[in-house]
Amino acid sequence: MTDIAVIGLGFVGLTTALGLSEKGYRVYGYDADPEKMSCYRNGIVPFHEPGLKPALNRHINQRFILADCLEDAVRPAQIIFYCVGTPRSADGSVDLSYILEATGQMLRAIDRTDFRVLTYKSTIPPGTVRDTITPFVEKLGYRVGCDVGVASNPEFLAEGRAWDDFLNPDRIVIGADDERSTHLLKEVYARFGAPVHTVSPTTAEFIKYLSNTLLATLISFANEMAMLADQVGDVEIARAFKILHQDKRWSGAPASMTSYVYPGCGFGGYCLPKDTEAMYMQGKAKGFEAQGLRHVLQVNERVKDFVVEKVAAETPASHTIGVLGLAFKPNSDDVRDTPTRAIIQRLLDRGYSKIIAYDPLANDVFDRAYHLPITYAGSLREIAQAADVFILLTAWDEFKRNRDLFAGKKLYDFRYCLS
Template sequence: MKVAVFGCGYVGLVTGACLSALGHQVECVDVDPRKVETINRGETPIFEPGLEAMLKENLAAGRFRATLDAQGALEGARLSMIAVGTPDRDGHIDLSFVEGVARTIGAHLRTAPDDHTVVVKSTVVPGTTLGLVARTLEAASGRVAGEDFGVAMNPEFLREGFAVQDFMEPDRIVLGHLGVQAGQALEALYAGFACPKLHVNPTEAEFIKYASNALLATCISFANELYTLCEATPGADGRKVLEILHMDRRLTPVHQGEAVRPGLLSYLFGGVGYGGSCLPKDLNAITAMARERGLPAPLLDQVVAVNRRRPAAIVDRLARELGGLQGRTVALLGLAFKPGTDDWRHSPSQPLVDALLAQGATVRAWDPLVDAGAVAAWGGRVALHRTSAVLAGAHAAVLATAWPELTAWPWADLVGTMATPVVLDGRNALEHVAWPGSVRYVPVGRGPALASREHHVHG
């Protein structure tokens, strides 16, 4: 079928490219001419493994194109998808882009055939699809949602760095629709997949997305709160505590004599906090929704609070190790919120830099993918490096993103170029490095006595 996808951002572009790979005719609509031109050249404006090759293949096959022409993309389309951003504005979700696209689609629906279905792919707070979106579509079209055209909410569960794989190999597809027509359109869209296709109403679909991200964020904040307690307790090793916790058969079931480690356990380790384009804004949105409805959400409020405190606690710990940060040079290793992506939206690296600068440190940053423009917000006070030379003359290094490249660095040689060899490992990614005896290696989640002996253990 022909599909019009509104938004050439992360979700829209991955969704459009993957749908075209399934054989659908896809036109992705955006308002940015440079982005459209880039995509139509077969280049991706975002870093995502496998996406560029898929894009080039389907552009060449004529199944995919990006366009500025919304009406042209909608002409003949059986299904349109709203996949635009829902950014965080002062702790609340901004639905203005969603509303604008709904108005555009609604105007088309005035004369479109009755078999058209509008699908919300953007992450929106529960009640948005049947509320704001449906009302806007009806007002612009003069027609009735669920009767004259289909309305649906189809959440995405794409992990950055694995988005193409996650789309093409889904564990479940949630089809939240109003009316039979929309359900049939979604079934046809995803006919090539054998995974469970779960029919719910649009509001339930919206809740499912938020429940997923809220659980992941809760796991991370739980682990970080435990790490904070362990860091204040001599001899405690939070990572060891959690690794043994993971062995509980309720967390790691045994199947046919083999332990099966669920992917969720990767979120049950501490570090510098969660970040990215989803968890921070989605937790803000769901807690703001609770406040607006006069409902308490104490658990989720504290999940957010724990995450906000973590970067400052890391910097305070570094200050204690160095006897203060005024005039010290710190190499921050990693800007992206996780390895395998160039996305640093809401990354913990940002509050880490802010806290370092606030305490008088000079900051150098290293990242293999994040664009140099990312450090512009600090007005030239942060230099971006691409090599291990970032360590030369530094009084400390703070690992913020567990890039695999860092484990391959010749650390025994590199620490010799540092002014003082202090390495604070915010992800415990360098635990197995054979550190020279002169190095103060400071992992997170470990109490003072154990942390102070690290260089003897590894030396």
């Protein structure tokens, strides 16, 4: 049976490794972050993702083996999934250094006689396998398609429901140019019972960006229309969008999809902002400016200004502002690119020096990530008593259930979730 290695055990990598273990594969996992590895060894998942902790405890040292180094993880494996980060570079394009570093390290460690498939689950711009990874691998002396296979296999899971999304995917996309790689990956995914699409690596990479840029576009459309409605005045914005969702042409669309066509205070997280920017930058580098994407990104900044302007117009700088929610979305403690950070920073820049925040899960991780000069409340009750004005920035159920705590107080619902 095929043994698998997963390199990079963050949100996507840990889910992938444990999901493949759950499907019966032996999976070797490695992450370059020793703190993460130590957590996993102790059965701890250092971020919030339902289902992963019990899965870790079910499979660790059984079908999920933590390797001491990358070399130990890849040597026994026939298929290597790369799930390392692909962060934004200073110019907005994608930083591929983690991908190339992990690939080079792997190729220097393996025995050349066994064919292996280097499978990229990380989100990489269309053309990366063709133009960057393949030449890189060949420069290290390997013939792509003969000694090793190189494939793109984008991941579509959403944080907060990653475990279920991974085990029950709606589609699998395999982008490989050689039949052996395609065959091996198809075999792995045969256990998932989902439609498998085999395409070129560049098409596979593009499909991932197609998906994320569409979601970002839907959100920015909703945000722009909500800002416009605010200017018109007298529009029940939340109701208007809910009624829009009843259009027959949307019927059957799950709430998780219509939720993107709903206003808020901007999209965030590790995917939509960086992937939309990367696609825009790639177009520009090729001489094609995707004006729609530029606009989507601009609206995502403008909506944060809208929030700040709205509060500043009615709130003296001496007042204490209570920020409800820090994570980029509810049921998550992920604060990467969360709109909350920019909104708080812009309020601080405006002279609001008394800001207190509360998030059911993300207080500590937000504080560690951004070190902003604000204070944190330990409970919703505490923040309700500590501030003069409240801005709701993450649509947590806890806020909806306890709206009574804010009765008679000024609360701006920038997620349109309380009405």
